[in-house]
Amino acid sequence: MASKGISIVIARCLSSLERLFSLDRGLPHGNVRWVMDGLVGALALGVVAATPAAAQEKPGAVGLGIFTFTSGPAAAYGMPGKNAADLMIDEINAKGGIGGVPVSATYVDEAQGAQGVIAEYRRLAGDTKNQVMIAALSSANCLALAPLAEQLEVPTVGWNCDTHQLLMDGKSKYVFRPNGNTVPEFIAYAIYLLDRKPDVKTVAIINPDYAFGHDAAKIFTAALKALKPDVEIVAELYPKLGSPNYQTEISRLTTARPDVVFSNLWGADLENFVRQAAPRGIFTSSQVILALGETVLQRVPLPDGVIVGVLGDGWWMSPDAKAKPETVKFAEAYKARFGEYPVFPSIKMANALIYVKAAYDVAMQKNGGKWPTRAELAAAMKGSKVETLTGTAQTRADNDGVVDQIVGVTVKTPAQQFPVIGDMVRYKGDSLMPQVGHDPLAWIATLKPEFAKSLPKPGSYK
Amino acid sequence: MLNAIIPLLLDSLASAALIFFAAVGLTLVFSVLRVLNVAHGSLYSIGGYVAASICLFIASRQLNPYLSFLALLFSAVCVAAIFGPLIERGLVRWTYGKSEAVQILITFGLFLILEDLQRVIFGVQSFYEDAPMRLLGTTSIGGVVYLNYQILLIAMALLVVVGLRLLINHTRLGRLITAVVTDREMAQSIGIDTNRIFILAFSLGVFLAALGGALATPTSGIAPGLGADTMVLAFAVAAIGGLGQIEGAALASLIVGLARVLAIYLAPSLDAVAPYAAMLIVLLIRPYGLFGSVTARRI
Numbered sequence: 001m002a003s004k005g006i007s008i009v010i011a012r013c014l015s016s017l018e019r020l021f022s023l024d025r026g027l028p029h030g031n032v033r034w035v036m037d038g039l040v041g042a043l044a045l046g047v048v049a050a051t052p053a054a055a056q057e058k059p060g061a062v063g064l065g066i067f068t069f070t071s072g073p074a075a076a077y078g079m080p081g082k083n084a085a086d087l088m089i090d091e092i093n094a095k096g097g098i099g100g101v102p103v104s105a106t107y108v109d110e111a112q113g114a115q116g117v118i119a120e121y122r123r124l125a126g127d128t129k130n131q132v133m134i135a136a137l138s139s140a141n142c143l144a145l146a147p148l149a150e151q152l153e154v155p156t157v158g159w160n161c162d163t164h165q166l167l168m169d170g171k172s173k174y175v176f177r178p179n180g181n182t183v184p185e186f187i188a189y190a191i192y193l194l195d196r197k198p199d200v201k202t203v204a205i206i207n208p209d210y211a212f213g214h215d216a217a218k219i220f221t222a223a224l225k226a227l228k229p230d231v232e233i234v235a236e237l238y239p240k241l242g243s244p245n246y247q248t249e250i251s252r253l254t255t256a257r258p259d260v261v262f263s264n265l266w267g268a269d270l271e272n273f274v275r276q277a278a279p280r281g282i283f284t285s286s287q288v289i290l291a292l293g294e295t296v297l298q299r300v301p302l303p304d305g306v307i308v309g310v311l312g313d314g315w316w317m318s319p320d321a322k323a324k325p326e327t328v329k330f331a332e333a334y335k336a337r338f339g340e341y342p343v344f345p346s347i348k349m350a351n352a353l354i355y356v357k358a359a360y361d362v363a364m365q366k367n368g369g370k371w372p373t374r375a376e377l378a379a380a381m382k383g384s385k386v387e388t389l390t391g392t393a394q395t396r397a398d399n400d401g402v403v404d405q406i407v408g409v410t411v412k413t414p415a416q417q418f419p420v421i422g423d424m425v426r427y428k429g430d431s432l433m434p435q436v437g438h439d440p441l442a443w444i445a446t447l448k449p450e451f452a453k454s455l456p457k458p459g460s461y462k
Numbered sequence: 463m464l465n466a467i468i469p470l471l472l473d474s475l476a477s478a479a480l481i482f483f484a485a486v487g488l489t490l491v492f493s494v495l496r497v498l499n500v501a502h503g504s505l506y507s508i509g510g511y512v513a514a515s516i517c518l519f520i521a522s523r524q525l526n527p528y529l530s531f532l533a534l535l536f537s538a539v540c541v542a543a544i545f546g547p548l549i550e551r552g553l554v555r556w557t558y559g560k561s562e563a564v565q566i567l568i569t570f571g572l573f574l575i576l577e578d579l580q581r582v583i584f585g586v587q588s589f590y591e592d593a594p595m596r597l598l599g600t601t602s603i604g605g606v607v608y609l610n611y612q613i614l615l616i617a618m619a620l621l622v623v624v625g626l627r628l629l630i631n632h633t634r635l636g637r638l639i640t641a642v643v644t645d646r647e648m649a650q651s652i653g654i655d656t657n658r659i660f661i662l663a664f665s666l667g668v669f670l671a672a673l674g675g676a677l678a679t680p681t682s683g684i685a686p687g688l689g690a691d692t693m694v695l696a697f698a699v700a701a702i703g704g705l706g707q708i709e710g711a712a713l714a715s716l717i718v719g720l721a722r723v724l725a726i727y728l729a730p731s732l733d734a735v736a737p738y739a740a741m742l743i744v745l746l747i748r749p750y751g752l753f754g755s756v757t758a759r760r761i
Contacts, residue, residue: 070586071581071686072685072686073588073683073686073687075586075587076587076588079586079587209733209734235730236730237726237730237733238730238731238733239733240733242685242687244678244682244683244684244685244688244691245480245678245682247476247609247612247681248473248476248477248722248726249726251469251472251606251608252726252730254469254605254606254607255469255605255606255727268587268588268683268685271588271590271683272588272590272682272683275590275592275683276681276682279595279596279600279607279609280600280606280607280608280609281600
C-alpha cells in the first residue's frame with residue numbers, strides 16, 4: 001500500500017509539473033519543451049508501469065475520467081452525455097458497483113480546448129485509481145488523446161469519437177471505440193436518401209468547419225457519387241463551430257435550389273440552424289437531412305419528412321431498445337431526473353459505461369477474480385462483443401466498434417408531444433464498413449448501386 | 463442577374479445591421495471617454511440574455527406576444543441603467559489618463575468577470591426566444607424567403623445612425639458631448655460637468671451594446687462565448703470605420719457584412735477570415751480607418 005501511495009504522489013507531482021509547462025511558462029524554446037514533455041511522459045510511464053501489483057489490489061473506488069463538453073455551445077450535446085453517465089453510475093453503484101467496488105467519475109470539460117484536455121488526461125492518468133478514461137466527445141480531442149493513451153497505456157474508450165481517422169492505422173492497443181465511425185454513419189444517409197428519393201440530382205452541404213464536418217461531407221459525397229454518379233454538389237458551406245447566426249448561409253442554400261440539403265451540424269449550432277431555416281422555407285423547398293437531428297427532436301419543432309438518424313443504433317425508442325426492459329427503465333429514469341428523454345449522445349455514453357463494466361467483468365473472470373490491471377482491461381476489451389441498451393457493440397481487431405445504423409424520417413405520433421423517427425431502416429454495421437486495414441474512401445469508391453439494392457429498405461425496421 | 467444581386471445586397475445589409483449594433487456603442491464610448499472597452503461584447507450578450515428572459519416570461523404568462531418587441535427595448539434600457547453607471551463610476555473612471563494597455567487590461571478583467579457571471583446566472587445551455595421573429599412573418603424577395611424581422615433590423619440600424627447624429631448635432635446633451643470630445647479641459651473650465659457626460663456617454667454605449675444583443679436574440683441563439691466573438695468583430699468594424707466615428711462604423715459594418723456575404727456565396731472557406739481581411743486591407747491603405755484622422759497630442 002505504501003508503494004502505491006508513493007507512486008500516486010509522484011505521478012501527481014509529475015502531472016502538475018507537466019501542466020505547468022503546458023502553459024508555456026518559461027519554455028521559450030520548442031526543443032526544450034519537447035525534451036521536458038518527453039521526460040515527464042517517460043517518468044509518468046515508468047511510475048505507471050512500475051505499479052501493476054498495486055493496481056491489482058481492490059481500490060476504494062473505480063475511478064473513471066469522463067471527457068465531455070459541459071459548457072459552451074457544444075454543451076447542448078455534451079450535457080446529455082454527462083447526465084447519462086451520472087445516471088448509469090448511480091445505477092451501477094446501486095447494484096454494488098463493479099466487482100463490489102463503487103464507481104466514481106471525474107468529469108473534464110472539453111470546452112477548455114485540446115491543450116487543457118491533454119493536461120487533464122495526463123493528470124488523471126497519473127492516478128492509478130483512474131484505470132479507464134471515457135474520452136472524448138470531440139473528434140479533434142480524440143485524435144489528440146489517442147497517442148497519449150498508447151504512451152501511458154491507459155484503456156481509453158471513445159464514447160463519441162466519430163472520425164474514421166482515429167483507428168485507421170490498426171495498431172492501437174489501448175484506444176477503443178464501441179460506436180460506429182463516420183464511414184458507416186454517413187454512407188447510411190446516402191443509401192437511405194437514394195432509396196427514398198431516387199431522382200435526386202443536386203445536393204447542398206452545410207457542416208461545421210472542423211474534421212467531423214469535412215470528413216462527413218467527404219464520405220457522404222463519395223458514397224453518393226459511387227451509387228449515383230450524376231449527383232451534383234451545388235454548394236458546400238462550413239460555418240465556424242459555435243456560429244449563432246446562419247441567415248446568410250440559409251440565403252445561399254436557397255439560391256442554390258438544391259433537391260437535398262445535408263447537414264451534420266450539432267449541439268446549439270443545429271438548434272440555431274433549424275430555428276432560423278424553418279421559417280425561411282428550407283424544409284419545404286428541399287429534402288433536408290439532419291444527421292444528428294434526433295438530438296433536437298424534443299427541443300425544436302422539426303417538420304415531418306426530415307431525414308434524421310442517431311449515428312449508430314442509439315435510439316431509445318427503436319424496436320430493439322423498446323424490447324429491452326433495462327432500456328425502458330433507463331429512459332424513464334432519465335426523463336424523471338432530467339426532464340426530457342435521453343438523446344442519442346446519452347445512449348452512447350450509457351453504452352460506453354456498459355462496455356467498460358463488461359470489460360471489468362471479463363478481465364476479473366479471466367484472472368481468477370483479482371482486480372484487473374490496465375493492461376488486463378484493455379485485453380478484455382479487445383475483440384469483445386457487448387450487449388448494449390440498444391443493440392450489440394462488436395469490437396474489431398483494429399479496436400473499432402461495429403454497431404448498426406438506424407436512419408428514418410421525422411413523423412408525428414399521438415404518443416409523444418414531439419416528432420419521432422418513422423419509416424426506419426436498420427443497416428447491419430459491418431455491411432457499411434470496409435474490412436480492417438482497407439482505406440475507407442477507396443472502399444467507398446468501389447460501391448455499386450447493386451450494393452445499395454441488397455440492403456434493407458426504409459420502413460423495414462418496425 | 464437581378465435575382466442574383468438582390469439576395470447578396472439584402473444579406474449584406476442584414477448582416478451589416480447586426481454587426482453595426484455591436485460596433486457603434488464601442489466606437490461612441492471610445493470617442494468620448496478615450497477608453498477601448500473590451501467588456502463591450504459581454505454587455506451585448508447580457509442584453510441578449512435579459513431580452514430572452516423577459517420574452518420567455520411573457521410567453522410563459524401568455525401575455526400579449528407583441529409585448530416582446532417592447533421587451534427588447536426595455537431590456538436594453540435596464541442593462542444600460544444598471545451596468546452603465548456602475549461600470550463607469552466603479553471601474554472605468556479610474557483608467558482615465560492611464561495608458562491604453564492598462565485600460566485594455568482592466569476592461570479585459572471585467573470581460574472575464576462578466577462572462578463567468580453569465581454562466582452562473584444563465585447556465586451554459588443556449589437560450590432561444592424567437593417570438594418577435596415569428597410574429598412578423600416572411601417576405602419572398604428575388605426568389606429567396608427573408609424574415610421581415612431581418613428587414614426591421616436594417617431599418618433599426620438606419621434609425622440608430624440618424625438618431626445618434628441628431629442627438630450629437632441637435633441636442634444640448636450632444637453639444638456637451640461634442641465639447642468634451644473636442645477639449646476635455648476647456649469643457650471642464652467653462653463649467654461642464656464632465657463626470658456626468660462620461661456616465662451618460664458610457665451608459666449610451668452600454669445601451670447600444672445591449673440593444674444589439676437584444677435585437678439579435680430573436681434570430682440567433684445566445685450561448686457562452688458570444689461576447690468574445692462579438693467583441694472581436696466589433697473591434698474590426700470600429701477599426702475600419704475609424705475609432706470614434708459613428709458614420710464610419712455604419713460604413714465599416716456594411717463593408718464587413720458585404721465581405722462575409724461575398725465569401726459565403728463565392729468562397730465559403732474564406733468566411734471566417736473575410737472581415738479581418740477587409741480590416742487589413744483598409745488599415746494598410748488608411749491606418750486610422752476610413753473616417754479616422756491623426757490628431758495632435760496636446761501637452
